[in-house]
Amino acid sequence: MADYFAMDSRQCAQELDSLRKIYEEYAAKGLKLDMSRGKPAPDQLDLSMDLLTITDYKGETGIDSRNYGNLEGMPEARRFFADILGAQPDEVIVGGNSSLNMMYYLIDLGWRLGFADSPAAWNACGRPKFLCPAPGYDRHFRVTEYFGFELIAVPMLPTGPDMDCVEALVKDEAVKGIWCVPLYSNPDGYSYSDETVRRLAAMKTAAPDFKIMWDNAYCVHHLTDTHDVILNMLEECRKAGHEDRALMFCSLSKVTFPGAGVAAMAASRRNIDYILKNMFPMIISFDKLNQVRHIRFLKDMDGLAAHMEKHRALLEPKFRAVLAILDEGLSGCGSIARWTKPNGGYFLSLYTLGGCAKRTVQLCREAGVVLTDAGAAYPYGVDPQDSNIRIAPTFPPLDELETASRLLCVCVRIATLEKLLQRQ
Amino acid sequence: MADYFAMDSRQCAQELDSLRKIYEEYAAKGLKLDMSRGKPAPDQLDLSMDLLTITDYKGETGIDSRNYGNLEGMPEARRFFADILGAQPDEVIVGGNSSLNMMYYLIDLGWRLGFADSPAAWNACGRPKFLCPAPGYDRHFRVTEYFGFELIAVPMLPTGPDMDCVEALVKDEAVKGIWCVPLYSNPDGYSYSDETVRRLAAMKTAAPDFKIMWDNAYCVHHLTDTHDVILNMLEECRKAGHEDRALMFCSLSKVTFPGAGVAAMAASRRNIDYILKNMFPMIISFDKLNQVRHIRFLKDMDGLAAHMEKHRALLEPKFRAVLAILDEGLSGCGSIARWTKPNGGYFLSLYTLGGCAKRTVQLCREAGVVLTDAGAAYPYGVDPQDSNIRIAPTFPPLDELETASRLLCVCVRIATLEKLLQRQ
């Protein structure tokens, strides 16, 4: 291997030739591998099987969790999530099986009616806008796109969204909020710096009802001994006199069972009261039986941390393997790619040379390895650099992951050489 | 006891005096009884405890129900609900814990975007209207009220909504749909006649995208050996060339656990495709683990029927007791009240003399027995006759139910006499 940028076109063509042979060998294997989905692997799901035989349904205050009632959630579940989210129990709503569903509901609510601090429904201003730190979680962006917001991409830095950019954009009254995955962001695995959190909390926004969608999806999903730590957004907003700005979310989907876990949100009392009042016509109560079973199973913050260590034991080797293969397969070629090395979460980002991501993903797919579509992590699915590839190492077994990662390196190199030859 | 209508005012006053003494005796007991809530009693919930220890999570086609995917529901769950609802599996979406939540979602969808057969979003026509057969389910009416529909009451007859009235009203293009609880209606316990179903399916509506919200909440909730039988609305709509008109719902809330059961809907393939496409941004998947567990527990239509027989064994004595006490306590006083005698469902209706329902409920409450607020079963909570009282016999233990029913008779008689004396 040599620095691709130091090669002349004949050398590039030669290298490309030999890589194509290697690629054909992979292609001949008839692989069917998938590195696209941020799903836990079956061995992770096995960690929570004891949850399924818990029959103790009585809430601590005598509430029968098997029956209707308590839209706000079981008291012990509110306390548990308050501890996770850093809020008071009466600042928490414990919901159903999906935090994305709660976020969708709140975007819908803002769009349709606004919040307690809104002068009008968001849709009353013509076409409201939403800030999308990119790359980010495609399903966040899609929610706001679906309702008709204009999505504004904000560059994502290792310290969080580019705050100079954010502060400039929120001078526009049509900008109603921002999507954030503050810890181990999807897909980079970055965590917001204290300065970023404080600036988000304190900044002057033209919209008086600006909302921070603080999706702390990976709040307990550490992968190493070095835990990233972030400030509490609700607290920082309160200090800055903007306590109604923060809507914080978390989910047990990647703690127990995706789609069969429990989701929760925290916000100011004023927001919680307003949201519960609006939720009343929508549903009688969420699945409190599932809430109680989860709390019985995970117990408290210590129980939760111990459980997450078991996930880490299964996930850390996968992340390590991918990182080692990327290093081995790409570092020797000069700066043709860079990738993130998260301390937690479910993803890492691979950045190719500009204009090479789509081609890389296509090459992989044609050889039997499915990656997330290039651009998926950007508003409207378009990465203006065509550089970012989201890697999801959690679901495939280790050996498949290794094969897929090796092929990925070959594909990055082929795409890079094709691009370099075009340029010459 | 004698016919109140044959009494002169002196006799009325005397009767009132002696009833007030009885009433005071009840009041002195310090009762705290509740006949207001359509909830299963704890012994009914105990019937489903075996559901809670089912650990078999594998779907029949190998789908891991513990993980993300299959927004439309588990294949075996779609088949199960297709059998209940009288549809094909691919005409079914199996949802989360609440059928009310699915109905809310669809009203929201119609309001915001319309359906596949809509020329425009429902809210585009200014103020759309919705038909509310009354008395009916308060939470249905509230959903449409919340979104801003004008609620139009339609008289509820023992054969279903007054169809002459419905057919006249749907000539207005602003009328977008109708709420129906077709079997053992809430609160009367009436079931729609074949003629009613056929006329609903066939009628010409000015709105081309008129929707029948067919909430078959009590489809398997028989209380006697005489099962009411209704026609299949989706089928009748199809025959009439209006297959996109029917949206059918059912729920396991009152089969297993309220708020921890499984809800489902059925509709034409065109509707299902459109709805799934719109649901995609909202949630990754519903709780499929709970779906699988419910199907494993209830098995099939025979298993379901056998399970519902156990509910009936607990509920039938309660309904019978209330009916016997009403008969004993009110029949001798002339036509001062009438009540329904359902073959299934969760409620019965008591109709007092006009202008006596509110006073009756107030008298009961002041003596320690809570009934549903008078008028609750009507649009905007207003019963123009002030006559209907919804009785929910399921939740209280039998002895409490008997005491509460006896007091109720006393209160009806007092309220009636007060009214008769006013009139004289």
Ligand SMILES: Cc1ncc(COP(=O)(O)O)c(C=O)c1O
């Ligand atoms: C950042 C983020 N938020 C939310 C979700 C979805 O969570 P839930 O299952 O609670 O809807 C995911 C799932 O991948 C995610 O990555």
Ligand SMILES: Cc1ncc(COP(=O)(O)O)c(C=O)c1O
């Ligand atoms: C007619 C009717 N529909 C729906 C519901 C609520 O069902 P779910 O628990 O599935 O939301 C009820 C509950 O009382 C009801 O009476």
